Amino acid sequence: MSESHQAPADGRARLRADCASCFGLCCVALPFAASADFAVDKAAGTPCRNLLADFRCGIHASLREKGFPGCTVFDCHGAGQQVSQVTFAGRDWRTAPDSAGQMFQVFAVMRQLHELLWYLSEALTLPEARPVHGELRRALTEVERLTGEQAGTLAGLDVAALRARINPMLLRTSELVRATVPGRTKNRRGADLIGARLHRADLRGANLRGAYLIAADLTRADLRAADLIGADLRDADLSGADLTGSVFLTQPQVNAAKGDTATTLPGALERPAHWRT
Structure with a gap:
């Protein structure tokens, strides 16, 4: 992936x-429900229809094309x-x-x-x-x-x-x-920022714990040293954003977002294959 x-x-x-x-x-x-993330409903404890006898995914190479982007996240x-x-x-x-x-x-x-x-x-x-x-x-x-x-x-x-x-x-x-970021940093903990226009926003050292950033425009935003623990980044556009030194960002959060080759990530995280080149 x-x-x-x-x-x-x-x-x-x-x-x-x-x-x-x-x-x-x-x-x-x-479990998962039929939605933009999954093509079908599946109850907890029930094997996915794409699971093979050897526990591999039968459509791993084409999950997004087959309607299962949630699996890639x-x-x-x-x-x-x-x-x-x-x-x-x-x-x-x-x-x-x-x-x-x-x-x-x-x-x-x-x-x-x-x-x-x-x-x-x-x-x-x-x-x-x-x-x-x-x-x-x-x-x-x-x-x-x-x-x-x-x-x-x-x-x-x-x-x-x-x-x-x-x-x-x-x-x-x-x-x-x-505290290493100069000046007064933003406290947007748990904030509703769904679809927010934050292009080029200065969010250095911001507290974004648990913030709802679904489909937010964070293109070329400065998120250095920002706390992103639990932030919902589904479909957030991180193209060109700088997340160097951001803390408590996880791979699932990155996988759920959009980005490109200009997006900078903390060293422990991988650039998702579905991001723009």
């Missing part, structure tokens, strides 16, 4: 989906192979159908844990966040331990409570990074 890209030197290198080591969990466990941060090969030790849901329900439940939990690992690993690469590096390392160690727990423990894990404990550290990280 993406062009080749040098893997990040930090712990995020292992937080990349390895579909060859997964039992097609995202193609079975997750999704990224499990490596949760699929962790559940398939570690939690369930290589036992797949087809040959061990009694474990299928629990496997799908654990996959949903593992995906959230791996997303937290992505954020924590990123924060530990940021020199501005040194004052909280100790807390971040302890949190990273805890989450890594949890990913290795037994299926029953993972299925009952209170991820919301875990997020609530970790979020203050990520907020502090964001504040420390954004």
Whole structure:
């Protein structure tokens, strides 16, 4: 789905989906509805009609053309192979159908844990966040331990409570990074910016946590050091935008947006193949 890209030197290198080591969990466990993103309805726990016997996608090379662009946006941060090969030790849901329900439940939990690992690993690469590096390392160690727990423990894990404990550290990280930007930065946390005209906007160091930027025009916008955790970038136009040093941006967010060769991304992220050349 993406062009080749040098893997990040930090712990995020292992937080990349390895579909060859997964039992097609995202193609079975997750539901989707017929829409612009998916050509058909599919219930949770039901295999996608395009899933092959060897757990590969039968239309992977033409997902967008076949009406499944939503599949090209999704990224499990490596949760699929962790559940398939570690939690369930290589036992797949087809040959061990009694474990299928629990496997799908654990996959949903593992995906959230791996997303937290992505954020924590990123924060530990940021020199501005040194004052909280100790807390971040302890949190990273805890989450890594949890990913290795037994299926029953993972299925009952209170991820919301875990997020609530970790979020203050990520907020502090964001504040420390954004404080390096001169002047007063914009606070658009959770803002409704759907379809907003932000061409060439100066959003350096902006707080855009959870902002709704669906179909926003961010062409040639300056998003350096902006906090984009949880921002909805579906169909946002990032052509020519500068996201150098932006924090907590993930591959699914980038995949959901539009861009071109002039868009600059943080080094750990890949330029989607569907972006304009």
